[in-house]
Amino acid sequence: MSNQQALKQKLYYMSQRDGLSELFTGIFFFFYSSIIMTLLDFSSDAKKIAIFTFVFAFSGPVIQFIRKHFTYSHSGYVKGKAEITKPFLFLIVFPIAFFPAVIGVFLHIFHLIDLIGSLMLFSPLIFGILFFFYYWYQYRAGAGFFYRIFSFVSFILGIFLFIFNHLLQNEGFYVFFVINGAVLFLFGLFKLIVFMKRVKSNENE
Amino acid sequence: MSILYNTEEVDFLFLLNETQLSKGNIATHTKKLEEEGYLTVKKEFVGKKTHSTYAITEKGKKALEAYTAAMKQMLDEMTP
Numbered sequence: 001m002s003n004q005q006a007l008k009q010k011l012y013y014m015s016q017r018d019g020l021s022e023l024f025t026g027i028f029f030f031f032y033s034s035i036i037m038t039l040l041d042f043s044s045d046a047k048k049i050a051i052f053t054f055v056f057a058f059s060g061p062v063i064q065f066i067r068k069h070f071t072y073s074h075s076g077y078v079k080g081k082a083e084i085t086k087p088f089l090f091l092i093v094f095p096i097a098f099f100p101a102v103i104g105v106f107l108h109i110f111h112l113i114d115l116i117g118s119l120m121l122f123s124p125l126i127f128g129i130l131f132f133f134y135y136w137y138q139y140r141a142g143a144g145f146f147y148r149i150f151s152f153v154s155f156i157l158g159i160f161l162f163i164f165n166h167l168l169q170n171e172g173f174y175v176f177f178v179i180n181g182a183v184l185f186l187f188g189l190f191k192l193i194v195f196m197k198r199v200k201s202n203e204n205e
Numbered sequence: 206m207s208i209l210y211n212t213e214e215v216d217f218l219f220l221l222n223e224t225q226l227s228k229g230n231i232a233t234h235t236k237k238l239e240e241e242g243y244l245t246v247k248k249e250f251v252g253k254k255t256h257s258t259y260a261i262t263e264k265g266k267k268a269l270e271a272y273t274a275a276m277k278q279m280l281d282e283m284t285p
Contacts, residue, residue, distance in 0.1 A: 004207070004210075004211065007207060007208075007211050008211040011208065011211050011212050015212070068216075068256065068258075069251055069252075072216075073251060074218075075218070075219075076215070076219030076220075076221065077214075077215065077216040077218070077256075077258070078214075079212060079213040079215070080212055080213070081211060081212050081213050
């Protein structure tokens with residue numbers, strides 16, 4: 001690994017120390033899975049959840065504001081650079097992002113209920129693979145060793161939920177997102193507490 | 206410049222901690238680099254304090270790449 005690459009990874013890691021990205025991503029996953037659920041249940045709450053999901057999907061400026069004014073204000077602010085490559089964007093981000101849209105179109109416009117059933121059956125496996133690469137990309141960008149663990153665990157979780165999907169009435173994808181969301185949220189919270197403690201102890205010194 | 210090259214933006218305090226240089230030294234360096242168009246400085250208020258954020262420009266990126274390439278070539282030529 002070149003020095004530039006190592007420096008880039010270190011700086012990206014430093015920009016993610018406060019755990020805010022994980023906190024917001026964790027919350028986003030909760031709302032995101034709820035969108036798919038409401039689409040399937042024809043619930044009237046879909047609009048409200050869609051707005052919340054949209055807000056959290058574009059929470060980047062909010063996170064940067066909090067970092068500048070609160071979390072990084074005493075330790076030095078850095079915004080890391082994680083270049084989003086085209087394969088990552090088209091093969092990982094877009095399939096995850098447009099999954100509810102695909103369900104919505106197939107279900108409400110074309111009324112392809114059988115196709116939706118098959119999609120739901122395989123969805124934990126699909127998400128398991130997509131999340132493996134999503135976390136792996138984060139790990140390679142320098143987000144930390146935990147992301148390497150997340151990538152393998154989410155892949156295994158995907159397989160596990162796919163096998164037992166019939167017991168979950170084909171709602172394995174929901175469990176998948178809830179577990180991922182909860183883990184990321186708790187991990188973010190842990191990172192935030194540790195980071196703020198370290199900042200305070202440095203200030204006291 | 207290497208830090209700026211590998212980030213989107215950093216503030217003064219971060220540069221201070223990472224480079225271990227003095228405040229005056231960083232201020233002088235960044236001012237000269239800004240005058241040459243190698244970086245941009247964004248000043249805003251965080252509470253009652255001024256907060257300076259630095260980001261590298263395209264001109265700065267090219268200059269750093271040219272510099273590192275020249276250094277690499279020089280080192281290669283020196284190696285027997």
